[in-house]
Amino acid sequence: MQSSATKLVEELGRFGIVEWIDSHTLIVHVDRSKLRDIAKYLHWGIGGYFSVSIGSDERPLDNSFHVYHVFSLDHLGVYVVVDIRVSPGYLHVPSITPIIPGANWHEREVMDYFGIMFDDHPEPKRLILPYNWPKGVYPLRKDYPYNKKVYIEEASDEPEHDSRFAGKYTIIPIGPYHPALHEPEYFELYVDGERIVGARYKGFMVHRGMEKIAESRMTINQIPFLAERICGICGYTHNVAYCQAVENVAGIDVPERAHYIRSIMLEIERIHSHMLWLGIAFHFLGFDTGFMITWRLREKVMDLAEMLTGNRKTYGLNLIGGVRRDIDLSKALKVKKVLRDLRKDYVDYMEKILGLKEIIYRTRGVGVLDYGEARKYSVLGPTARASGIDTDVRKYHPYAAYRHVDFKIPVYKDGDVLSRILVRHEEIIESINIIEQLLDNLPRTPIMAEEIHVPEHRIGVGVTEAPRGEDIHFVITSRDNKIYRWRPRAPSYNNIPALLVMLKDQHLADAPIIIASIDPCFSCTDHVLIIDVRTGSRKQVGLRELSRRGLG
Amino acid sequence: MRERLGLLRRSISVGIVTEKYPYKPIEVPEGFRGKPVIDQDKCLGCGACVNACPPNALSMTDDLDRGVRVIKLFLGRCIFCGRCQDVCPVEAIKLTREFELASINHNDLYQEVALVMAKCMVCGRPYTTIRLVEHVASNLPREQRSHLLLCPDCREKHSSKKVSYARW
């Protein structure tokens, strides 16, 4: 292991200057001419995968912009940050999207926020900022104050539909907004009869610039609470990833007990998240009994979270250096009892449910993402594991207390909706096992580190396995208890673009379950407006109805 | 078919699981993080909670005309994290188990503590609360207390004068 890491450092030395930034993260400073070679080497050459890109305005520090591409090398347990310095006089970087399609959004985000151009990007359009956002205004640059208002005067000139399909096929827009639900997303399906021929996605309608707020006016120990609010389901994993990023760069010695408590809560979160998802999946399949069953069981897990942290969803448990609440013996025993009963109930129900033929027929061979496509888009988590990619941050980059427990990683090869159901189903049982092992071995240490000193202007990377996949937080520290740059990336960011592959050539009636199968947020899945381009007639139906009767 | 009957049987045996809330109250566990409450009689106006509060639900303003410092909590911004409770030196702010905060009166979401400020012995400017001065004084040996009566600016001048005498 050590020797393979040394070999890696040597290999990467061909591309640029290599440094360790912590015991399992490397940074390579490369010249733009070597960027594509190293990206190809890391993603396609030695079996790593592209994880995230970060733009950063470091003019106040070294008079330049930077673009960082982060790759995970699961087999070595190493993350590699590729750093490209961009001079303010020439804001161009070669795009890596032609090599790794999954980098598409990441580069466009940097384009939007910093005005850095990616040469040869196949789709150099705006991603996050609206089309009518004023030209030349780059909100994440450091000379742009966080509280400066932008007045948008022009109308958006964003093309309404994908010109390759519009006019030829019936357009089915899904979304973009439902007043009762958060996180709107917009899909546009192009259908020929019942068959989906193409799809378009538009998101980021609720992007609120939390990075900017954090960088501008929050302190290092306030950000965990904001991080937790990135997701309305699996927020704690963001909280942990952020804290780990800072702890890694500062070399903080987090006490073991705190690590155990973090892992316990992360697994509780995974169970409730997966159960929520299973319920929704059953609901979209028209199997509401299954929905009721999983949600009823999930409620017991929510109660556990409430007992352990004081809230059923926002645990608010972490500060840099440890956790704020201990788990005492009586609570530990209670958790074990609830989980024991839960496992029995859950396994029994799921055996019956997975024996229902309709569930199998509706999901087998549906929404397939094969291994090759999954690699191209760098999909993560259960979506990746259902397509034959053996990846799991908990196993390959162990954090918190995961190196002390035994657990299996379910991997399925078919890449269909059924595989995604099975992966999550088995993960629920594994999570229960993990929590039991952790509770049995809770070490007797304090729960908060004593010495906390965060060095200035250093890069930290913190990663967790969220219920939806790898969750990565990148920070650059600053002085005065502040963070200079913070870029959280949730797994759906990598998974959603792959939906367009999964939807292709599928039946319209399967669209809701396919979209739901990667476990994105569900606000998108409520409202459908059908426009028949040939007659111009409109009808509105709920996605649920659509999933039952098709377009008929 | 067997699976179906099995599911049906189990569902019937489970019975009704929904609760009659809000017609029947709901119990929340010990340690639940609900509405924070500031104890008017204990608060020193030190501002530690204001600095810790992640969403700026707490604020501190010095009303120099009235000579009071106001600590204000706006529940509309509160995320019930409990950081204020962690950092308060005198346990003046605490989270309760209360969570039903909906109200038709906006004012119900505010709590305010106004504390009389101490005036600097030299320049006369109000610079902190009397309670905070008393609190700090009670923790200091007698001979070190006198400079507490000066505002930070005058204190600095005062001590640098002392230092320069010493050097001289």
Ligand code: SF4
């Ligand atoms: S509970 Fe948290 S958000 Fe609410 S006032 Fe206290 S510190 Fe602020």
Ligand code: SF4
């Ligand atoms: S509540 Fe406590 S922390 Fe806040 S100002 Fe009063 S004494 Fe200070």
